Amino acid sequence: AQSVTQLGSHVSVSEGALVLLRCNYSSSVPPYLFWYVQYPNQGLQLLLKYTSAATLVKGINGFEAEFKKSETSFHLTKPSAHMSDAAEYFCAVTYTGGFKTIFGAGTRLFVKA
Amino acid sequence: DTAVSQTPKYLVTQMGNDKSIKCEQNLGHDTMYWYKQDSKKFLKIMFSYNNKELIINETVPNRFSPKSPDKAHLNLHINSLELGDSAVYFCASSHMSPTGGPRYTEAFFGQGTRLTVV
Numbered sequence: 442a443q444s445v446t447q448l449g450s451h452v453s454v455s456e457g458a459l460v461l462l463r464c465n466y467s468s469s470v471p472p473y474l475f476w477y478v479q480y481p482n483q484g485l486q487l488l489l490k491y492t493s494a495a496t497l498v499k500g501i502n503g504f505e506a507e508f509k510k511s512e513t514s515f516h517l518t519k520p521s522a523h524m525s526d527a528a529e530y531f532c533a534v535t536y537t538g539g540f541k542t543i544f545g546a547g548t549r550l551f552v553k554a
Numbered sequence: 555d556t557a558v559s560q561t562p563k564y565l566v567t568q569m570g571n572d573k574s575i576k577c578e579q580n581l582g583h584d585t586m587y588w589y590k591q592d593s594k595k596f597l598k599i600m601f602s603y604n605n606k607e608l609i610i611n612e613t614v615p616n617r618f619s620p621k622s623p624d625k626a627h628l629n630l631h632i633n634s635l636e637l638g639d640s641a642v643y644f645c646a647s648s649h650m651s652p653t654g655g656p657r658y659t660e661a662f663f664g665q666g667t668r669l670t671v672v
Binding site for chain 2 (some may be wrong): 475477482484485486490529531535542546547
């Protein structure tokens with residue numbers, strides 16, 4: 442069965458430090474993978490997506506993620522954290538012909554001044 | 555213009571009542587969803603509709619009845635509300651691409667409806 446695991450429900454970094462949010466997936470077919478961000482009291486906004494093209498995907502706000510098939514991972518990174526990056530981040534995988542997207546449990550990112 | 559809009563944004567109601575949440579998308583997408591987000595932020599798909607047809611029903615109690623009058627709308631009606639139904643409900647939409655490109659677009663989400671059952 443397809444699933445998504447996000448390691449760490451909370452991640453805290455200092456402003457200017459590297460952000461690394463981990464995501465591993467299981468899928469019996471090539472997946473479509475996504476990272477979404479959710480700010481308080483808002484809906485989810487797409488950060489970036491992997492759709493079997495380039496394995497290194499660049500998204501909005503300076504985020505990027507690398508698809509590693511051998512590790513079944515799709516970790517999200519940003520070289521330098523900003524206070525405005527504090528939010529909930531969700532990794533997701535789409536399958537079942539595109540009609541079902543499974544979300545990870547989310548990682549809350551805290552950014553310290 | 556809001557791409558995926560839900561109404562109402564907040565809904566407070568008593569146990570046993572029946573309520574509806576409406577969702578509309580103006581993106582021309584052919585697939586719409588309802589998700590439930592619990593107090594721990596966990597997102598779980600409830601229903602998926604493609605071209606007005608129910609595709610996914612994730613063992614949701616039959617007190618929850620989605621209705622899609624057309625491709626741009628997917629409403630959620632909930633009967634006999636229970637305390638455990640309190641959550642944020644998100645509507646989303648996406649599109650199946652023609653062959654030759656990525657098959658599916660990402661899902662676009664509404665702002666959510668915070669349902670509180672008292």
